[in-house]
Structure formats: C-alpha cells, structure tokens
Amino acid sequence: xxxxxxxxxxxxxxxxxxxxxxxxEVTRSASKMxxxxxxxxxxxxxxxxxxxxxxxxxxxxxxxxxxxxVLEIHLGMSGQLLLEPWEAPDExxxxxxxxxxxxxxxxxxxxxxxxxxxLVENGKRKGQVFEHAGVDPLDPAFDEACFFAIMRGARxxxxxxxxxxxxxxxxxxxxxxxxxxxxxxxxxxxxSSLSGSxxxxxxxxxxxxxxxxxxxxxxxxxxxxxxxxxxxxxQLKLAVYGREGESCPRCxxxxxxxxxxxxxxxxxxxCQGRGRKM
DNA sequence: AACTATACCTGCAAGC
DNA sequence: TGCTTGCAGGTATAGT
Numbered sequence: 001x002x003x004x005x006x007x008x009x010x011x012x013x014x015x016x017x018x019x020x021x022x023x024x025e026v027t028r029s030a031s032k033m034x035x036x037x038x039x040x041x042x043x044x045x046x047x048x049x050x051x052x053x054x055x056x057x058x059x060x061x062x063x064x065x066x067x068x069x070v071l072e073i074h075l076g077m078s079g080q081l082l083l084e085p086w087e088a089p090d091e092x093x094x095x096x097x098x099x100x101x102x103x104x105x106x107x108x109x110x111x112x113x114x115x116x117x118x119l120v121e122n123g124k125r126k127g128q129v130f131e132h133a134g135v136d137p138l139d140p141a142f143d144e145a146c147f148f149a150i151m152r153g154a155r156x157x158x159x160x161x162x163x164x165x166x167x168x169x170x171x172x173x174x175x176x177x178x179x180x181x182x183x184x185x186x187x188x189x190x191x192s193s194l195s196g197s198x199x200x201x202x203x204x205x206x207x208x209x210x211x212x213x214x215x216x217x218x219x220x221x222x223x224x225x226x227x228x229x230x231x232x233x234x235q236l237k238l239a240v241y242g243r244e245g246e247s248c249p250r251c252x253x254x255x256x257x258x259x260x261x262x263x264x265x266x267x268x269x270x271c272q273g274r275g276r277k278m
Numbered sequence: 279a280a281c282t283a284t285a286c287c288t289g290c291a292a293g294c
Numbered sequence: 295t296g297c298t299t300g301c302a303g304g305t306a307t308a309g310t
Contacts, residue, residue, distance in 0.1 A: 002304095059304080076305085114304065165305085173304090221302095262303090
C-alpha cells in the first residue's frame with residue numbers, strides 16, 4: 001500500500017524520467033476512476049502539455065503541466081503509476097493511459113480502484129477533493145518541536161493520531177506500526193500523554209523508518225511497484241507489520257494483532273507494553 | 279462534537 | 295476441486 005516512502009520513490013522516478021516529456025494523446029481515461037473529472041476536461045488540459053516536475057505532499061502526487069494545470073494523483077491501496085514503452089503488454093486494470101514522446105506511455109493501474117485523480121486549473125479542482133493538510137514528514141518544518149506540538153494538541157490514541165492525514169500527511173498503517181515498535185511505545189497510549197523524551201523517541205523513529213524504507217525503495221506486500229514496475233525491498237525489514245504470531249526481533253515475544261480504529265495494529269506486547277490494552 | 283461504522287473495490291487465502 | 299466467505303486498507307461519508 002503506497003505510503004510516503006512508496007509515493008516518494010515514484011515521485012523521484014517520475015522527476016528523473018517524466019520531466020520534459022510532452023503528452024501526445026490521452027488514450028484511456030476510465031470515468032470510474034476519474035469521478036467528477038470529465039474525460040474531455042482531462043484530455044483538453046493534458047494533450048500537448050509538458051510534464052514540468054514531480055512533487056508530492058503526503059501520499060498525494062502532484063504533476064504540474066506546462067500552461068499551469070496540475071494533475072493530482074492518489075494511488076489509494078493498489079494504484080501503480082508506470083512509465084513504460086508504448087508496446088509494453090496491456091495489463092488488466094489499466095484505467096488511464098497517456099501516450100508520450102519517445103515511445104513512452106504513462107499508465108495508471110489500480111486493481112482495487114481506490115485511487116483518485118484530480119485536476120487543478122486556475123485554482124479550481126475538478127475531481128476528488130483530497131484532505132492532506134497535515135505537515136509532510138520530509139518537510140524541514142517537521143522538526144521535533146513541531147511533532148511534540150502535534151502530539152500535545154491531539155486527543156486520542158497514538159495509532160490513530162499518527163494515521164490522521166490532517167495532522168501528519170503520509171504515514172499509513174505499515175509505517176505507523178513500525179515506528180511505534182522502534183520507539184517502544186504502545187499504539188494505545190494517549191498522544192497527549194507523551195513526555196518530551198518519549199515524543200523525541202517517536203519523532204526519531206518516524207524519521208528513521210521513513211528514511212530506511214526510502215533507501216529500500218518502499219515496501220511491496222502485494223501491489224506496490226515503482227514507476228519502472230520494480231518491487232520495493234523494505235518488506236524484508238518489517239519488525240511487526242504482517243507478522244502476527246512471529247517473534248519480535250528485539251525481545252522474542254510473539255507479535256500481536258488487534259483491530260484498532262477499524263484496522264489491524266501489529267505490535268509487541270512486551271516491548272510496547274506500557275499504556276493500556278495488552 | 280467526536281467517535282464508529284460503512285461504502286468503495288478486487289484479489290487472494292482460508293474454510294468447507 | 296470448486297465454491298463461498300472473509301479480509302486487506304485510505305479515505306469520504308453516513309450514522310450514533
């Protein structure tokens with residue numbers, strides 16, 4: 001599932017390989033994926049335009065085009081944004097396809113169809129409205145003081161506060177579970193109950209897990225691929241996520257899975273014991 | 279107001 | 295074997 005490290009990996013790929021390329025033709029644009037973004041609007045905004053750069057905020061990719069329009073793409077659960085030769089086999093679930101210069105095509109595949117596209121033109125957004133107002137962890141503004149202030153001001157359990165995209169944009173279930181394990185904090189601890197040193201530990205854990213995952217080009221559990229179709233490597237380093245019943249790499253206790261706020265939380269009850277609910 | 283449940287989707291895996 | 299069932303999860307929205 002694409003979270004910050006996966007989306008950032010794709011962004012870097014696209015920044016290197018897509019920038020400067022002209023869109024010749026929009027050859028596919030499934031209305032199911034585009035929602036309130038009419039296919040005709042996408043076509044007229046994109047055809048003949050050039051990809052100027054690749055940006056990202058949280059899990060949202062932003063692709064500014066010449067002329068001022070910006071494409072916004074959220075990969076959802078299983079979205080892939082692939083830059084491949086025009087002749088590459090037409091895999092199932094390819095919902096959007098741009099034919100580009102140099103024999104390349106930008107293709108959007110998404111089996112589960114949770115991905116969303118939007119187009120921002122003249123300050124108006126057509127398509128899905130994304131709520132990614134939180135600070136991006138790779139932004140220099142995201143420092144320890146900023147993190148501590150967010151935790152202090154948040155009601156609720158650590159797990160759900162860290163997942164809240166309106167506070168911090170980019171963390172998903174995998175990296176939140178991993179960061180809490182690194183910091184040896186219970187997912188059930190109240191965010192505002194953290195001491196300064198605990199918040200500092202968690203801040204470092206969030207940064208280190210994101211940096212390490214990024215260096216492995218993300219985590220591939222099932223669907224994630226980079227813009228070249230390659231898998232990530234960080235799944236081999238996961239300590240708790242998806243490892244229910246296996247032993248904690250730090251203390252050897254059995255990793256536990258519990259449903260919290262509607263989704264699976266993986267944690268080590270021994271290392272991360274303090275703070276309710278075992 | 280703030281928390282919870284559900285809808286959206288498909289592929290996969292487990293169970294019968 | 296082949297079917298059914300349940301589960302995975304990011305986010306918006308409906309419900310409590």
